[in-house]
Amino acid sequence: MAENLLYYGDNLDILREHIKDESVDLIYLDPPFKSEQDYNVLFEEQNGTRSKAQIKAFEDSWRWDQESAMAYQEVVEGGGEVSRAMQAFKIMVGQSDMLAYLSMMAPRLLELKRVLKSTGSIYLHCDPTASHYLKLLMDAVFGGNIVNEIIWHYRKWPSGKYAFQRNHDVILFYARSRSQERTFNQLFMERAPSTLKRFGTSKIVSGYDEEGRRLPSRTEEEDSEGVRMDDVWDIGRVPPIKQFFPTQKPEALLERIIKASSNEGDVVLDPFCGCGTTVVVAQRLKRRWIGIDITHLAINLIKYRLQDAFGPEIVKEFEVIGEPVDLSGAKALAEEDPYQFQFWALGMVGARPVEEKKGADKGIDGRIYCHDEKNGKTKQIIIQVKSGNISSAQIRDLRGVLDRVQ
Template sequence: MANRLFYADNLVALRDHVADGSVDLVYLDPPFNSNANYNILFRSPAGHAAESQIQAFEDSWHWNNAAEDAFEQVMRSGRSRAFDLLRAMRAFLGENDMMAYLSMMAIRLIELHRVLKSAGSLYLHCDPTASHYLKLLLDGVFGKENFRNEIIWCYRKWSVAQGQYPRNHDTILFYARKEGAQTFHTLYGEPSPGTMKRWGGRRQQAVFEGGVRKAGCTGEVARSPIPDWWDISILNPNSKERLGYPTQKPVALLERIISASSNEGDLVLDPFCGCGTTIHAAEKLGRQWIGIDITHLAVSAIERRMKDAFPGVAFTVEGVPRDLASALDLAARDKYQFQWWAVSLVDGMPLDGRKKGADGGIDGLIYFKPDGKRTEKALISVKGGQNVGVGMIRDLHSAMERERAPLGIFITAQDPTGPMLREAAAVGRFTDEFDRGWPRLQILTLADLFQGKRPQIPWPDPLAVLRKARREATEKQENLL
């Protein structure tokens, strides 16, 4: 069961792969319905054009057939309190974007309640856009008696607010699966200046004994229980921890949650795992984990992050194509996810093909250094359809000339035709100063890639994709309490 990463709709993955009462801790940081689009940032080598940005997810929801279906699933779930609340919200809000968001969340919260153990807990990370509605839904699913805390994560950032106070906090709603049964470890931190009091003409620490604050001895430093507001810095743009993924949370935030509400060896689940901060923290603290995300960009980023931070870590990735049939199925279901997956197979940097005309038919790049110093690029074109022809090879060659790219990689789901192979061969060879040569335009089929074949490229630049995660040393629970 443990240490599994799913590329899937989390509702499907939860129902098909996560058993009742099997999870110790759930943390979820779902999109907030803020109607914002978030881009993932890919690095480019120094001296090249701006870093590449691809829309990782669209943080907006719309009332449509899927939202109506989610609403009806809640109705049929047998969870009458949750449905009564959701129905009242629909009467109040109408059929709009917020109601679509709440319907989608309600059915997922019901599934998360199902998979939690009786001693388990759930932390839902949100912001003021929808936190008040989500708390009502959680009361309906978990029971108001199982509400534990509204945790305020406050942070400092520069913001200009007109007619209101700057919004410098998120809300984390903490619920137990069963009243009085949940795992919880009181965490301690250094006391704030407000816990200092003047005794005998000098400031001394206060000591907590039996819940009563008492004067400490001279020179004594007493740690106090961490309250329900947390002052943890957000990741600044230059943070070594930042990987380029939007809405990335600091590992310290997740370490605190996991340390408080689980034990070593417990199973932690994140159904909206983004770039993998939750599972990073879980692995670091000796927990087992399950992560789910609906975009291949996120899953690919997590795979790379975990391997960089924890060399030798063992986990399985499920839902990504493992054979030609599943690859063709992905191509038919989602053209762009297929393209990004195919580009990741050759360690390329994907481009956002959804921006019509912006990429000129190019789906990715591979930067390389033919002499170990200067940087060149190879263009990647991906075709997942059944009809391929020589015109596609000519288009890639034209793009290579336009972009001054010495190499081109054509990835196709189908076998190339004879004219395609001849056209590619006619483009010639790229030769470096050491008289080493490589075909300038290379054709690779999906069958080739599944058999382990890769493009012939001199000195690919490993830094020209996502930022590399720092290598971690795992920690024991007692170091954090």
């Protein structure tokens, strides 16, 4: 089995069935925030500009139903602090959509604790929608072993007139245990301009005399590494023109987390892998990695990003688990989820799914763009995915679609 693993499937099932106890050094997760929005994958045109074509990746909405009630009951019956926390949430918010969301998160956090090494750390990315509940839940799971509440500060276009502009996310940094052996590599920031002007890059030494009076600051010849990094991080967001997901996080953010809480050769896990920023950065920093996502759309995107960043040879360094590898697997996927089968099939031939809209494009599931060297024009190959027997009528219909788009 390859050192790096990309799983297709429900992360709860993958964690329970495939990831061993205390086998992971660092976990970063950016789960759905319960924003009640749909999020789309964004595509580029051949010339590098952002396409209007989008396709829905996931719905960030949660409803209290029989499935969430069963998940809640499973956690409560497990006992312990997490059980008590979930019962308290039910008293506070009732059988609500928020309780459904927390019932989804609780068993996953318990599994993430199980797979994390005693020296490991977990970073949970959240926003104000549910961060206050998630912090209480993390306290229950990790025994209050919070290390930092990191503020990721960014700038964006102003919106709204009746509140302060919201320009930050919260990242909850917890340790698996209180062990002093927890992996942590101190990072440093540049000094403030006023400090640089006064002391340059020399090491600053200060202290007190025997009577407790503060001594004037002085410098030593040795250069300072800078100021120890604090818990407010100013890192710009990914510009919309460069996004694959609207929720995509910048590589600089993941680079900081991975450098601080892991070493080369360590295993980094992202159970909500999305567009693959975590695994791309982990690969660049020479960490082993495990990524999990529940859509073939995301799996195909991650494979594309890895090959785009590291070249086609990168496919030898990771294994995709959960995709069909034979005809019976393809049939099983088509029966289980026709849309995921469609995304998988399009990914097999390097095609881009079409946007979800009606009209002239009805009957087109994907496109491949290619360059005609003779006339210098960009041409497209039209793809329609079928999971069963194909009739002559369907071929005639596709021919009609081709005539309309030419």
